[in-house]
Amino acid sequence: MNGKKLRKNISSLFGIPSLLTTKHGTANLLKKASFACLIVSLTFGLSVNDSFAQDRVEVTGVVTDASDGSPLPGASIIVQGSAEATGSTIGTTTDMDGNYTIRVPQDLNVLVVSFIGYISQQVQIDGRTEVNVQMQPDVRMLDDVVVVGYGVQDRREITSSVASVSADQFNRGNINDAQELLKGKVAGLQITRPGGDPNAGFSIRLRGLATIGANTEPLVVIDGVIGASFNSVDPNDIESIEVLKDASAAAIYGTRGSNGVILITTKTGSAVADGGISVNYNGQISTSFVANRYETLTPDEYRDLTSRGITINDLGASTNWWEEVTQTAYTQSHSLAVSGGTGTTNYRVSGNFRDVQGIQKGTGNQQLNARLNMNHRAMNDRLTLNANLSVTNRENQIGLGEVFRYAATFNPTAPLDNPGSGFDNFNPLQINEWTTWDQEQSRYVIGLRGEYDFSDLIDGLSGAVFYSQENEDFFQGEYYNSQLRFRGAGRNGLARREMVNNSNQLFETTFNYRNTFDWMRVESVAGYSYQEFESKGQFVEGGDFVTDSFLYNNIGASREFNRGLGTIASFKNESKLIAFFGRVNFTFDNTYFLSGTLRREGSTRFGDGNKWGNFFAVSGGAELTNLINIPRADEFKFRISYGQTGQNAPFDGISLLRFGPGASFLVDGQFVPSLGPVSNPNPDLKWEVKKELNVGVDFAFFNDRLSGSVEYYTSRTEDLLLEFGVPVPPNLFPLQWVNIGEISNKGVELALSYQALQTPDANWTTGLTFATYNTVLESLSSGDLQFGDRQLISNMGAP
Numbered sequence: 001m002n003g004k005k006l007r008k009n010i011s012s013l014f015g016i017p018s019l020l021t022t023k024h025g026t027a028n029l030l031k032k033a034s035f036a037c038l039i040v041s042l043t044f045g046l047s048v049n050d051s052f053a054q055d056r057v058e059v060t061g062v063v064t065d066a067s068d069g070s071p072l073p074g075a076s077i078i079v080q081g082s083a084e085a086t087g088s089t090i091g092t093t094t095d096m097d098g099n100y101t102i103r104v105p106q107d108l109n110v111l112v113v114s115f116i117g118y119i120s121q122q123v124q125i126d127g128r129t130e131v132n133v134q135m136q137p138d139v140r141m142l143d144d145v146v147v148v149g150y151g152v153q154d155r156r157e158i159t160s161s162v163a164s165v166s167a168d169q170f171n172r173g174n175i176n177d178a179q180e181l182l183k184g185k186v187a188g189l190q191i192t193r194p195g196g197d198p199n200a201g202f203s204i205r206l207r208g209l210a211t212i213g214a215n216t217e218p219l220v221v222i223d224g225v226i227g228a229s230f231n232s233v234d235p236n237d238i239e240s241i242e243v244l245k246d247a248s249a250a251a252i253y254g255t256r257g258s259n260g261v262i263l264i265t266t267k268t269g270s271a272v273a274d275g276g277i278s279v280n281y282n283g284q285i286s287t288s289f290v291a292n293r294y295e296t297l298t299p300d301e302y303r304d305l306t307s308r309g310i311t312i313n314d315l316g317a318s319t320n321w322w323e324e325v326t327q328t329a330y331t332q333s334h335s336l337a338v339s340g341g342t343g344t345t346n347y348r349v350s351g352n353f354r355d356v357q358g359i360q361k362g363t364g365n366q367q368l369n370a371r372l373n374m375n376h377r378a379m380n381d382r383l384t385l386n387a388n389l390s391v392t393n394r395e396n397q398i399g400l401g402e403v404f405r406y407a408a409t410f411n412p413t414a415p416l417d418n419p420g421s422g423f424d425n426f427n428p429l430q431i432n433e434w435t436t437w438d439q440e441q442s443r444y445v446i447g448l449r450g451e452y453d454f455s456d457l458i459d460g461l462s463g464a465v466f467y468s469q470e471n472e473d474f475f476q477g478e479y480y481n482s483q484l485r486f487r488g489a490g491r492n493g494l495a496r497r498e499m500v501n502n503s504n505q506l507f508e509t510t511f512n513y514r515n516t517f518d519w520m521r522v523e524s525v526a527g528y529s530y531q532e533f534e535s536k537g538q539f540v541e542g543g544d545f546v547t548d549s550f551l552y553n554n555i556g557a558s559r560e561f562n563r564g565l566g567t568i569a570s571f572k573n574e575s576k577l578i579a580f581f582g583r584v585n586f587t588f589d590n591t592y593f594l595s596g597t598l599r600r601e602g603s604t605r606f607g608d609g610n611k612w613g614n615f616f617a618v619s620g621g622a623e624l625t626n627l628i629n630i631p632r633a634d635e636f637k638f639r640i641s642y643g644q645t646g647q648n649a650p651f652d653g654i655s656l657l658r659f660g661p662g663a664s665f666l667v668d669g670q671f672v673p674s675l676g677p678v679s680n681p682n683p684d685l686k687w688e689v690k691k692e693l694n695v696g697v698d699f700a701f702f703n704d705r706l707s708g709s710v711e712y713y714t715s716r717t718e719d720l721l722l723e724f725g726v727p728v729p730p731n732l733f734p735l736q737w738v739n740i741g742e743i744s745n746k747g748v749e750l751a752l753s754y755q756a757l758q759t760p761d762a763n764w765t766t767g768l769t770f771a772t773y774n775t776v777l778e779s780l781s782s783g784d785l786q787f788g789d790r791q792l793i794s795n796m797g798a799p
């Protein structure tokens with residue numbers, strides 16, 4: 001197959017032109033050019049072979065792990081300079097015992113030996129016919145490095161607030177959601193889910209509140225996919241989680257970094273001895289039950305009220321409503337992972353199934369998740385290719401929370417079929433059994449990354465291209481029985497159907513530079529990011545059915561539509577984020593550290609004159625143990641940082657004058673829908689801006705057995721995005737989105753970790769996290785903000 005045909009087939013296989021087509025010619029050209037470079041690299045990378053010639057010397061040897069002497073099967077051995085000397089690359093790989101044989105031209109003298117997870121070596125042959133190689137683990141792939149935005153960084157050189165939690169530190173036990181892995185592990189991170197509803201969402205807050213009108217939760221990034229969902233990854237597939245807490249760490253994510261950033265790295269495969277595969281199964285069964293509830297009167301206690309002169313309504317039965325609507329819930333989870341690889345390629349395939357019951361009868365969810373991670377190195381390890389694919393399907397059975405309210409207040413002497421009477425008095429069992437509320441969610445995420453090492457041109461330079469696509473389909477169906485007084489009886493049955501599709505595509509290209517000059521080390525990254533979002537959906541509601549048998553599956557049978565009472569709605573929203581960003585880190589004599597970050601980002605959600613914003617951060621630190629003697633200290637680093645991050649608008653079209661359907665009117669015997677304004681224009685709408693100062697100390701004592709950090713931070717968010725009431729006229733709609741007010745936040749955080757026991761047979765590490773925060777709404781005014789004859793006047797603290 002020639003190169004032209006190969007490139008054509010690869011383009012067809014991956015659908016590259018269609019994936020990258022946009023309405024913007026410049027962005028489209030940049031994408032196509034960058035991917036074209038990647039495809040050319042792939043094409044040449046596939047040309048590696050072991051050519052033979054007469055003037056060669058046979059060299060043999062064994063490649064082993066320097067730490068334990070175990071063989072490394074599949075390690076790559078390349079003759080340096082062979083491509084230039086012979087026209088093709090001469091290379092081989094080790095067998096199951098780490099042995100290799102290679103024929104080397106007499107005028108070439110260097111073998112390049114590499115293996116994933118180890119430091120590549122250039123070994124001089126010097127006339128030998130047996131060359132054994134011991135490989136050292138790459139510490140930048142182990143615990144001494146932390147994943148930060150668009151790269152990794154040595155933990156001891158970080159000058160911003162970053163918390164790292166690895167798989168061996170995760171919470172264990174009955175864990176069904178990825179968020180639960182972090183509970184109590186990161187100072188200042190609050191993860192809560194009130195009640196026992198397995199379908200209720202988590203509330204995640206990092207360092208209190210930074211806004212009150214826009215998004216309040218941290219940005220989630222999974223394997224480079226920005227804005228990913230916790231629901232797209234199973235807890236068993238996560239390798240590590242990093243939390244970027246301050247503005248200095250999060251500034252590289254610009255508009256979405258004000259509430260912090262959570263970076264999730266999933267597990268990858270590794271080579272297995274004798275060319276085998278690793279199979280891991282993890283299963284769990286657990287149970288949950290009502291441990292505590294409101295104390296209510298039993299039927300006998302209720303009837304005994306008459307002895308106290310209290311009149312009751314004794315309906316003749318004895319019913320424990322709590323027992324009628326609750327159950328002992330069982331949960332099962334099963335996880336199967338298969339991994340393996342060679343010195344140049346590794347893979348991991350996993351599948352996870354979870355069946356979770358709720359303590360409310362009829363509630364629960366079933367989730368199936370599959371994930372594929374593949375990594376490959378080629379072209380003398382200069383080209384690295386990564387592919388990640390995740391598919392998730394989840395079905396939820398929802399229960400109304402009002403069931404528990406009425407279980408506590410409904411008459412305990414009422415029979416099971418009593419519908420209740422009067423105001424706010426409903427049968428909880430009927431609410432639970434006569435309500436059908438189902439949800440279905442399907443999501444796939446694909447990420448493709450190619451990185452090339454340009455060290456042969458500029459020492460320490462590499463470039464990467466990343467593309468991801470995320471798609472989510474959401475369906476929700478509800479039906480309320482025609483006999484249900486709580487909801488449904490007044491409409492002779494009520495059905496609702498909602499379908500939403502959310503998708504986004506992300507394209508990024510980055511260049512990294514890393515080098516050491518005598519006493520100074522430099523690490524930098526510069527890049528371009530383009531992300532487009534699309535959300536579309538439809539909603540239908542109707543009542544008055546001839547039968548309850550249809551549930552929500554035949555909503556066209558609703559007789560309300562003929563009377564203009566049914567509801568039909570649909571929507572489609574699009575938005576884009578475009579950014580240019582960069583970061584540079586300096587390390588001086590392994591003692592002083594300096595970092596700077598800049599991101600310029602544009603959003604289509606804001607007004608014409610305010611689409612672009614600049615977000616920056618600077619930070620510095622010093623390792624004091626290199627300057628002064630601190631007894632028993634292994635690390636004592638002081639750091640300080642300052643940064644500005646932004647907050648994107650909460651939804652599309654927020655700054656525009658928009659019209660939407662209104663009520664229907666009877667005209668000439670027919671119902672005619674109306675159209676009216678649903679928002680006012682505000683071309684001056686702009687970003688929220690958060691400014692944050694962070695001061696901290698990282699320390700380690702007693703050979704790193706006791707380690708931790710203490711931090712103080714203070715932040716202020718300006719130009720809050722809020723919806724403000726305005727007069728009509730002169731405005732067309734009574735509400736207006738504006739930038740108004742300020743909110744401040746400050747607090748202290750402490751994190752401690754102690755290795756209490758560490759032996760070959762057992763280890764025990766315990767820790768402590770402590771955090772405070774004080775959020776204050778400083779202002780809800782903005783100078784002479786005025787609409788028509790109405791002016792906002794506020795006095796903080798007054799009623």
